[in-house]
Amino acid sequence: MKKPRLRPLRSRDENGVALLTVIMMLALVSALTLTIAVVATNNLVSARLSQQAGAAVNASDAGISQAVTYMRQKGTRGLSCSPTCASNPWGNSTTPTTVTVNGRAGQSYKVWIEPIAPYPANKPGIYRIHSTGYAGGAAGRTVTVDASISTLPFVFGIVAGSVSGGGNAGVHHESIFSTGCVSQRDKIQFAGLDAAFGIPAAVHSTDVITVKNDSGKTCPTGDSIHSAAAPCNTTYKYDQDKMGAALTTYPGCYNTARSDSDSTIANQPQYNDSSNSVAYNYPRTSYLDTATMSTLYKAKRPPFTQAQLDQLKAVAQMDGTYYTSATGYTVPAGPDAVMYFNLTGAATNARQVDLNNLAVSPWNRDHDPASCPSQSLLVIIEGGDAKLNSNSKLSAAVFLTSDDPYGNVSKANGTSTFTGSIYANNVDLTGTSDLWMDQCFINNPPPALNTVTTYNYREVDR
Incomplete structure (x- = not known):
């Protein structure tokens, strides 16, 4: 009979090692779990x-x-x-x-x-x-x-694609800048020193200036007040157009502003300042081209790029002064205001803004006020026209941004007084209006015509 096989007994050491191993594994798992929890929590906090x-x-x-x-x-x-x-x-x-x-x-x-x-x-x-x-x-x-x-580079003055005289309009202390024909020049009376440039107020055209009743953007060169043989016109000796020429050899015109019979024009220090590109020895030429018009006088058509126009539109929309009708609007109060008339969708016979309706307080000031108010009104008319008459007084910067058949300032008559700048496609001065520029307007340009450029961005708490 075989004896039964006996199993070997495990030592107490082996049992202790097993227990210790289990404890260590549990500790390791716990540590890893805690570490993962802490890392996850920290990650969540960091993410937050x-x-x-x-x-x-x-x-x-x-x-x-x-x-x-x-x-x-x-x-x-x-x-x-x-x-x-x-x-x-x-x-x-x-x-x-x-x-x-x-x-x-x-x-x-x-x-x-x-x-x-x-x-x-x-x-x-x-x-x-x-x-x-x-x-x-x-x-x-x-x-x-x-x-x-x-x-923004804009001119304090009257800027247009063409200008028509025909009445008895007076232009005081500002000039007319035209990229086209200026007709019936003898019907436009200028007075005083151009407040923006320090030169006698006059007409500057890259086309033709004529006393004839021509019409259109371009007039016959033979109608000009200047000619190649006679670039000095002593009646209009401060005017410039494309038919003019250098006046150095014409003492009746060259450098005569300093001795003008008008005491408000004569003996101005800028005529002796060689660093003054406009007024030094004025006038030096009766000729004007497009490049000089843009660089010397900063006059151009259209006055704004599309991006600049969109920015001005956005300002008016934010202020609640954006209108799609030439009537039924509210004239905003000061101190600075923008009115934008987008008339591109209006009926053909309802696209004329009557500027007389804007001539209410505080915008109905006269020129050269005793106390200059710190205020400005900017009016932009897109796809429409404007008129100014009926004994009104208005101080504003008015920009008509459209070309033919719109962008026209018509019938400036009825002894109206306008102080400020006008940019238009065509300006009709048939009437008895007075257009003025004064230092008060120059000192208070519309802030919406400022360009703001940001740079040097810094996170100062890093």
Whole structure:
């Protein structure tokens, strides 16, 4: 009979090793689990903080955009008291403009504008925008950006594709700049010194200036007040057109502004300033071409690029002063206002804006006021015309941006008085209106005609 096989007994050491191994494995698993949990939690916190930081920066950028919009709409006049403006938070560093942004991120921003080189004493003017954005907490992200402010190149004067006289219109302290024919020149009476250029007020055309009753954008060269044989016309010795020529050998015209019988024109210091490209030894020539018109006088048609026109349209839309009808509008109050008439969809017989209806307070001021108000009215008419008459007084910058058959200023009569600039396709001065330019208008250009360029973006809290 066989004996039964006995199993070997495990030692206590082997049992202890197994238990210890199990404990270590459990500890390792627990440590890994805890590590994964901590890492996952930290990642979630980091993701949330990163999301908040990004949202805060986005809010800061929104503040920058709104500050730029403010400068385009309101200009820089209200920032002269910055950084301690009591009534304008855009210029107050302690209690800046604060805006809550709608949305799930709970964003908000605080923004103010600091003058570095104020406009218009500096051209361009430099301003620094400070914006702090918040998102879902007290922590914020601060950014700054510098903004350069300069005026779009436009002329203080009357700029048109063609101009017609025919009545007894008076043009005072400003000039006419035309890319086409200026007819019945003898019916347009100029007076005084051009306030913008420091030269005698006169007509400057890249086509023909004539005393005849010609019509159209181009007039016969034989009708010009100048000719190759006689570029000096002592009756209109300050006028320039394409038939003129250098006046150096014509003492009756050359450098005669300094001795003009009008005391407001004679003996001006700019006539002796060789650095003054316009007024030095004026007049030097009776000739004018398109390139000189653009570079020397900054006069051109059309006055705006499409992008600039879209920007002006956006300003009016934001202000609630964008209209698609020539009637039924509300004249905005000051101190600065933009009125945009988009008449491209209006009926053919309903595309004329009566500027007399705009001649209400505060825009109905006379020229050369005793106290110059800090205000400006900008009127843009697209796809339509304008008229000004009936004894009204209006101070504004008026731009008619369309070509034929629109963009016409018609029948400026009824002893109306207009102070400011006009850009148009055609200007009809048949009547007894008075057109003026004064230093008050020059000192208060519409802020919407400023161009704002941003640069030097910085995240200052990094």
